[in-house]
Amino acid sequence: MAVLPILTYPDPLLQRPAVAVANFDAELRAFVDDLIETMRAGPGGVGIAAPQVGRLQRIVVVDVRAKLGDDCHGLMVLVNPDLIAWEGVAVGREGCMSVPDFTGNVIRAEQIRVQAQDIHGEDRVYECAGFEARAVQHEMDHLDGLLFLDRLVSRKTDLFRRKVYKR
Amino acid sequence: MSQALLTVIGEDRPGIVAAVTQALYTAGCSIGDASMMRLGGYFAIMQVLSYPQDLGAVEMALDAAVKRLNLRVHLDPLSSVAADGGAAPDTRVTVFGADRPGIVASVTAALASIGFNIVDLESERSGSPEHPIYIMVIQGRAPAGIAAVQEVLAPLRERESIDIGVHPLETVVL
Ligand SMILES: [Zn+2]
Numbered sequence: 001m002a003v004l005p006i007l008t009y010p011d012p013l014l015q016r017p018a019v020a021v022a023n024f025d026a027e028l029r030a031f032v033d034d035l036i037e038t039m040r041a042g043p044g045g046v047g048i049a050a051p052q053v054g055r056l057q058r059i060v061v062v063d064v065r066a067k068l069g070d071d072c073h074g075l076m077v078l079v080n081p082d083l084i085a086w087e088g089v090a091v092g093r094e095g096c097m098s099v100p101d102f103t104g105n106v107i108r109a110e111q112i113r114v115q116a117q118d119i120h121g122e123d124r125v126y127e128c129a130g131f132e133a134r135a136v137q138h139e140m141d142h143l144d145g146l147l148f149l150d151r152l153v154s155r156k157t158d159l160f161r162r163k164v165y166k167r
Numbered sequence: 168m169s170q171a172l173l174t175v176i177g178e179d180r181p182g183i184v185a186a187v188t189q190a191l192y193t194a195g196c197s198i199g200d201a202s203m204m205r206l207g208g209y210f211a212i213m214q215v216l217s218y219p220q221d222l223g224a225v226e227m228a229l230d231a232a233v234k235r236l237n238l239r240v241h242l243d244p245l246s247s248v249a250a251d252g253g254a255a256p257d258t259r260v261t262v263f264g265a266d267r268p269g270i271v272a273s274v275t276a277a278l279a280s281i282g283f284n285i286v287d288l289e290s291e292r293s294g295s296p297e298h299p300i301y302i303m304v305i306q307g308r309a310p311a312g313i314a315a316v317q318e319v320l321a322p323l324r325e326r327e328s329i330d331i332g333v334h335p336l337e338t339v340v341l
Contacts, residue, residue: 044340067339093255095340103255103338131339138341148341 004038004053009099011054015145018049018056020080024121032077032119035061042097047135049142052098060116060139064132072132081116081140084125092134094148104152108134168217170199170245171225175212177238183210186232194228195219215245256286256306258313259336260320264329266292266299273327274303277319284308301329306336 007014021028031050039048039061046066050059060078088110095103112133114126128136138148175187184203191198201214218225222242233240262274271290278285290303309316317333324331 042340046339047341093336093338095338097340103340134339135341138339 001037002034003041004034006038006042006052006097007054008097009147009149011098013051013054013056014098014142014147016051016056017145018051018058018143021057021059021117024079024117024119028079029119031055032059032061035059036063036075036077039063044095044097047139048097049139051142051145058143060136060143062132062135062139064135067131073126073128076126076136077119078114078116078126078136078140079118079121081114081136081143083112083137083140084115085113087111090130090134091153094134094138096138096148098142099147099149102149104148105154106138106148106151107153108137112136114140168197168219170215170217171222172243172245173212173214173216173225174241174243175238176209177236179205179208179210180236183236183238184212186236187212187229187238190228190232191216191225194225196225196228254308255338256308256336258283258307258309258316259332259334260305260307260316261332261334262303262305262329263300264327266294266301267327270301270327270329271303273323274305274320274331277323278305278307278316281309281311281315281319283316284310 035048035050035053038053039045042048046064047060047062050057058080060081061076062078063075064072065074086109089107090110091105091107093103094106110133111127111129114128114136116124116126118124141148141151175183177183188198196216196218199215199217201212203210203212203214216225222244225242226240229240232238260274260278262270264270275285285305285307288303288305290301292299293302294300313333313335320331320333323329
């Protein structure tokens, strides 16, 4: 087990799409253990994606128990995750271990359903809401080379959007 | 490099930001935090800039744009202590109601009484001309906690007949 170094923007690896995992072997399990340890050592400690440590594979780890207690799925290892349904939107302030010292408002779906494989390659479906859903979406963006900076909205934009639409 | 706070105000038209920032770039300045917006037919720029020589040189560099676009410019030197960004806001207060004098004054006075530090405030008049409504969003830090904010603002709901929401501003680092 080891804490891996986290890449920070503008490292080009953070903006490259990751490829699907094909081999569910011991090497993958060892890497995911390191990824979990790296997540827990970080300032947020609730989520991480493989590209953040320079491995361009579609692997995400989320564990929001530190924030929500037992009112969540606990430790989720999502391999090759796919967003299959979503509902509602909410604005929240996000930061990212790969973008130190900056936070901004981002719109995310409030409820999501995600299909993914677990560490052994078995298919799983998770339903997440609120904070947990936000964390999963943020980390899944990393798999497509997207940072929350790509999704920033201004306070004015979300507050007054309806009025602008009417014109 | 020294730092200064630059304020620019002019009648709104396309090209103000481009002209000002181009002049600053040419003068060797770099732009830090900035807030720029249209307000009542005017355009206002407030930004922190770092400049290489003296402020007089910055003013001279801006002169052509100032004359062409009829801008008003103000430069305040910043001490390195004041240039600190400060901590992120932890509380958001939303206020809306029929527009009437004194809403902002009474809300902000209540907040000041518990040491609430406003990081930013945005407001807008909206609705129809006969029934204007006022919408305000305040973000800041509440050293006495969010319950104290709720408590101090609660009496204003009735007295001013406005809707007030107090929301924790959680920042998630992912
Ligand atoms: Zn991130």
